Amino acid sequence: MEEIQKKLKELYYQSDNCIRCGRCTTVCPTFAVTGKESMVARGRVRLAREYVEGNLELSNRLKLYFDLCLGCNACLDICPPRIKTAELLNLIKTEIIQKNGSPFLDSMLLNMIISRPENFRRAMVLLDISRKLGINKLFPATLKDKEKILPVVPQKSFKELYRHQSQRRTGKKHRVGYFTGCLTNTFYPEIAFDTIKVLEYHNCEVIIPMDTVCCGLPHRTMGYWHDSQRLARKNIELFLKSQVDYIVTDCGTCGYALKNYTEHFTEPGDIKYARFFSERVFDINEFLVNVTGLKVGNKLLNGCTATYHESCHLNRGQKISLQPREILKAIPGLKYIELPEANWCCGAAGSFSFKHQDIARKILEKKISNIGLTEAQYVTAGCPACLIQLDFGRRIFALEFQVKHPVQLLAESI
Amino acid sequence: MIDNLAKEIAARIGKSKVTTAPEDLVCYSYDCSMYSGKPDIVVRVESKTDVIHVLKIASQKQVPVIARGAATSNCGAVIPTNGGIILDMLGMSKIIEIDMDNFIAVCEPGVITAHLQAEVEKRGLFYPPDPQGLSMSTIGGNVATGAGGPRAIKYGTTRDYILGLETVLADGEVLKTGGKVVKDVSGYNLTQLLIGSEGTLGVFTEIILKLIPLPETKRTLLCIFNTLEDASVAVTEILHHKVIPSMMELLDKTSTQLIQMYMDAGYPTDAEAILLIEVDGSNEDVEDQVVIVKKVCESCKARSIKIARTKEEEEAIWAGRKAGFAALSAYKPVVIPEDATVPRNLLPEMMRKVQDIAKKYDVLLPTFGHAGDGNVHPHICINPRHADELDKVNKIKEEIYREALNLGGTITGEHGVGIVKKELAKKQHSKRSLTIMTAIKKAFDPNNILNPGKAF
C-alpha cells in the first residue's frame, strides 16, 4: 500500500506539468472516436488530479472514465512534459482497489480465469461447446455481443499439443526459453509452433517451461498489483530454474509485461531478480533481427501480399517497429505493403474490447478501413490480442484477409 | 435552477447532448492558460438548430454561454469565469463543401484546422493560416481569435481568408455576413468585426473560407548569425530585395539551446541568432529566391547557411521550431508565451529589450519571433513551486508590454486578450475606443451573456 502511495504521489506531482496544450487530442484513439474531453489524456489527467485532491468523489462515472483509457501510450509519445497518463490511472485504480476492495467489474473474471492458463483455456472451451450446442444464443445480450469477438477455439491448446512432442535437442548455439502467452496458447497454437520452428532454424535450442502463468499485465492494468506480483515471481522462478540464455515470446503484450517486471517490485532483492530476468526477455521479431541475425527460407511466397499492424505494446511499449517489417520484407516472393496509420490502436487493449464495446468498435472501424486500402491478403501483427481483434474486424466488416503473426509467414518460407 | 435549465435544454435538443455531471464539468474548466473555472452545464451542440435553442433559453434566463473549440487558447478566452453553459463545438465538424470553381471552402466551426488544410491540399488548393496549434485547434476558434502564424508575412492570418460567417446571436437569431464573393463593399464589414471577437459577439455555426492554389514547390534555409543585429539586418535586406519568404523565423540563443537539449534539430548552440527561412512559388521562382536569400545573408555576415536538399532535411529544420514550446515545457513546468508585436523594423530593438529584462530579473526568456511581421514570443519559463519565480511573472510581463507599446506595437499579435490581458488591453486602447467597443458589444449582446468578461 505504501509503495503504491509513494508511486502515485510521484506521478501526481509530475502530472502537474500538464500544460493543457492539447497535443494528446491529435493521437488519442478514444478521443478520436468520441471527441469528448473526458476521453483524452488532458481530461484524464485533470480528473485524476481532482480525484486525488479530494475534489471529486469516486462515483461510478468517474470509475468508468478512469477505465476508458486504452493504455496505448500514444499520448506519452507526443506529450511535451511526457505525462504518464495511463500509468497514473493504473495507480489510482490500484489504490481504489486496495482501499475499497474490488469495485471494478472484472475482478472475478481476472482471478478465476486469466491468472491460470488452464482456467483460461477451460473457460474458452466451454464457450466453444456452448457455441456448438447453440446455447450461446441464450447468453444475456451483453455477453452474447462480447463472445462474438473471440475466434473459434481450436481443439487443443498449444501446451496440450506440445506435450506429445519430443523435447530433446542439443548442440545449438543459443539456449532459448519460450514463454507461452495465454492467447497464443489457447487461440493460436500454430503461432507457437511456428515460433519454435523459426527459432530452431536460427540455431536455437528451445526450452518450454510448461508451468508458466499469465504474464500479469491484465492484473496490473486493472489495479491488482498483488496478483501481478505473485504471477511475476512465479514466471521468474521458472525461467531461472530452466537456465536459459534468453526468454523469447511471440506475444507483444506478454513481452512488454515481462520486460517491465522490475516495476512490479519494491524490495531490492526482488528487483534484482526481476532485472536479471527482464534483461533476457526478447520479442521474437527483435530476437531474430537483433540477436541471431535474420535467416529466411528458400520457399517462395509468390503472389502473396502482407501488411503490418503495430501493436501498441510492441511499438510504443518495446520500441519494436522496424524488426517485423524487416522480416516481412525479407521473405522471398512476399510483397510488403505499408498500412496507413499503422500505429493506430486496434481497440483490443486487453479486456477493453470486451468491456467497452462501442468505443472499441469505432476504433477498430478506422483500422479496418485502412486495412481495406492496402488490399493485402495477410494482415500481420506481433500480438495475438491484436490478431483476435483484427479478425473480429474482418468478420463484422466482411473483408477478405487472413490474420497472421510475422513468424508464421517466415516459417512458411522455411 | 441549473437542473431546470439543463432539463429544458435537454428537452429541446436531446438528453445525450447535455451534461451536468461534476466529472464532465471538470473537463471543460480549463484551457491552455493558467486559469480555470467550472461551467454549470456542458452542451455538445451538433447543429445550428441546437445552438439556436440553447441561446434562446440562455438569453431568457440570462446565463453566460461560452463557445469552446479545442480549448487551446492561451489567454483564458474559453474559461467560464462565472459559470454558465459551455457549448462544445466539436460536434459540428463537417467540411460542407470545397468549391473548386470559386476556390472556397465552407465548413462547420468544429473542423480541426490541420484537417481542413489536408483536405484542400489533396485537391491542389491551399489554406495558408498556420497558427502553431493547428493540429489541435478548430477553425471556429481560429476565427474567434483571429489566429495567425509564421506564414503571416507572406499570406496574412485567418482574418484574410474569411469571406463569410453564419453567426447565432445572443437571442438565438441567425446573422449571415459576407458570402461567397471576394468583393463586397455594402455596409459595415461585420464579418471582419466578428473575427477576433473571442466568442463575445456571437457563436459561429458556418464559415466560408477563401482558398488559393497550392504553390508548386518550396525550399528551406537555415541561416546562422553571430549577432542578433546581423540577423535583423538580413531580415530587412531580404525584404528590400523583393523576396517575401513564406516563413521567416528568428530564434535567439536561449531558444536554440533549449531546443537542442530537447531534441537534435541541428541548430547551433553558440550562435546569437538563427533565421529559418522558407520560400515558395513556382520551381524557377523558388530557385531565384533561394539564390537571393543566400547572397543577402552572406553579405549580412551569416556564419553559415544550410539549404535543405530533401523533404526530410526540410522537415528536420522546422521540427525544432515546431517543438519550441514543447522544449521549453520540458525545461520548466510553466511556460507563458508572451505575444508582443512591434513594427517589423523595430524587431531587433524589441528583442534586445527582452534580453535586458531577462538579465534584470535573472530569468530565462527564450524568444522566437515571426521576424517578417514583428511578432515576438518571449517565453516566461518558471516553476510555480518557487514562490519568487511566480512573483516575477507579472513584473516581467508588464515591462515587456510597456516596451512594446513604447515602440508603437500591440500587447497581442495573435494569442488574444481573453482574461489574461484584459488589464493590458485597457492600457493599450484609448477611452474612446473602449467606449465604442462597449457599445458594439451592447448592440450584439445587450444582456452580456456571450463569454462575458473577455476580449477587452
Ligand SMILES: Cc1cc2nc3c(=O)[nH]c(=O)nc-3n(C[C@H](O)[C@H](O)[C@H](O)COP(=O)(O)OP(=O)(O)OC[C@H]3O[C@@H](n4cnc5c(N)ncnc54)[C@H](O)[C@@H]3O)c2cc1C
Ligand atoms: C502549442 C500552441 C501553439 C499555439 N500557437 C499559436 C499561434 O502560433 N498563433 C495563434 O494565433 N495562436 C496560437 N495558439 C493559441 C490557440 O491555438 C489559438 O488561439 C486558436 O485559434 C484557438 O482555437 P481553439 O479551437 O482551441 O479555440 P478555443 O481555445 O476553444 O477558444 C478560443 C476562443 O474562441 C471562441 N470560440 C471557439 N469556437 C467558437 C465559435 N464556434 N464561435 C464563436 N466563438 C468561438 C471561444 O469562446 C474563445 O473565446 C497556440 C496554442 C497552443 C496550445
Ligand code: SF4
Ligand atoms: S499533450 Fe501532455 S501536456 Fe499537452 S495536454 Fe496532453 S497531457 Fe497535457
Ligand code: SF4
Ligand atoms: S494511453 Fe492511449 S487511450 Fe489513454 S489517454 Fe493516452 S492516448 Fe488516450
